Amino acid sequence: MLTAISAAEAADLIPDGASVMFGGFLAVGSPERLFDALVARGAKGLTIIGNDTARPGVGVGKLIDAGCVARVIASHIGTNPTTQQKMIAGEIEVDLVPQGTLAERIRAGGAGLGGVLTPTGVGTTVAEGKRVIDVNGVNYLLEIPLRADFALLRAHEADHFGNLTYRLTAANFNPVMAFAADCVIVEPDHIVPVGVIPPDAVRTPGVLVDRLVGRAC
């Protein structure tokens, strides 16, 4: 059974220099209170892995603003001029990964696979330095698995076994990331008693979740 901890206690678990996956698509489905706690702790040197870097002052953009981030692995940074400025200034290293490839690399990392073969990126700059493998006459890129020290997820409901549900487009990268980190920390909108979430409604099995962040109050 998981006992809820505070966002500040969760942030204290994450050392400077850690690699951190985070759920969210333009901050929808992102663990905002965990980001706030990391900023408050003064985290440094993080590698963050997620779809995008949202906007300045919003979602994971708060970590970018506060100088917590050394490296970004994302599909899109175009909505956050601060990320782009820091990249150009050499303060942040940015690896751009096609969105579907990012999802599959994380899925591979969490599913025990040695990589994925995708047609996406063949013949583009994304293919630089990667193996191209012909399968039945079609060229695919070998994309390697992606894992992190921590996954910071946002869920709708969680029970004390860690079973999770999501709402609408707030799921996005959260379910695949739940498999792909050594320590999975979840910030749910609501914590409900065990049994409230029907087994068929569980989207992320509780066995994957290590820590639950409690209510805001």
Added chain:
Amino acid sequence: MDAKEIIARRVALELRDGMLVNLGIGLPTLVANYVPDEIHVAFQSENGIIGFGAPPPEGMEDPHLTDAGGGFISTLPGAMAFDSATSFALIRGGHLDMTVLGGLQVDSTGRLANWMVPGKMVPGMGGAMDLVTGAKRVIVAMQHSAKGGPKIVEALTLPPTSERRVSLIVTELAVIEPTDQGLALRERAPGVAVEDIVAMTGAKLSIPADVPEMAIAAA
């Protein structure tokens, strides 16, 4: 009627009943306003939903319900939500009938560049590379030329989005189809002469004897 409206209303005629369609951010999004009455099309947004509708009235927004541009949307009957891996399995796996995307350049082989300008703009490819590689039909909806000159060029000077040949290019001047023999001029916009299209195109066009005027969807 401005250029973007002409383009959106022409692209809308490519929609077919029962299609699953993904519209890119910006100009392509306008296509949803001109779906012909007699057909039903399901729109996907790659952040994880099929079957979304127009932005809700103010005060009815749901913070968990947005499109890939981050704007609030609504759900239509039959809507479904899913995670990013599922969303891109739909896109890459041949389940998406059509995507409509903006473009920076298209070359004579039909390759599209639409994700970066080296040294100037590096926003990231987002879902564009997967969409161009995986969708059954790829429609490029873009203005015919930009400040720097023609956007339809002999060879790309910008990094390609995919090596895949796009299906159709729709601009405010013309409809152009990339083929094995190069770019074929299929239609011209109302009131536009073939010579004007040729003059504003940076790649060789094959021009049939008759280039019909393009039809557009009802407003």
